[in-house]
Amino acid sequence: MNTEDELLPVLTEHEIAERISQIGAQITSDYRGKDLVVIGILKGAFIFMADLIRKIDLPVLVDFVRLRSYGASTESDGNVSISKDVELPLKGKHVLIVEDIVDTGYTLKYLKELLSLHKIESAKICCLIDKKERRKVDIDVEYVGFEIKKGFLVGYGLDYDEQYRNLAGIYHLNPGYNAKGFRPSER
16 A cells, blocks of 8 residues: 555644644533533544543543434435434433534434434534535534545544544545545545
8 A cells, every 4th residue: 555646644643633632622611510421423533532532621421323324425315324322311411522524414413403302401513624615404513623625534533445544644535546446526
């Protein structure tokens, strides 16, 4: 694997760590004195969430959900289903949803509606990457690591075909790279 041919650097490990520290400080300030549950969306958000919760200087409960968005492999058609639900009681709690990347917004809209059935106090979203120009539904993202407009991103939890999650930085998968017939589109 010649990563120089397939990956183009976007964000370094240091840039990511610095931004996560800033977001963690803001979340700490915003949620002081509140019962906070941090819910990560599997699989992509697990690395970001692990680093983020260590920067939140408050007691937090942690849980995960796993959602599937059906449609073409690189495009969502808006149909979302849950394959792993939250296990913690959420009634009366403040929920922070942690996502790796927000683009169409379908998944997060679905999850916020689902969480409201638990009679939570509030739900906010924190994402590492926001691609606002790809939004299909109206969804607020209160905490954003970085806004990146173009390219198929991998690394730091983001994958292509379950590969590249373990990279410390974030990269564009080179549009000219053709692994297994793959031609990356926007994500």
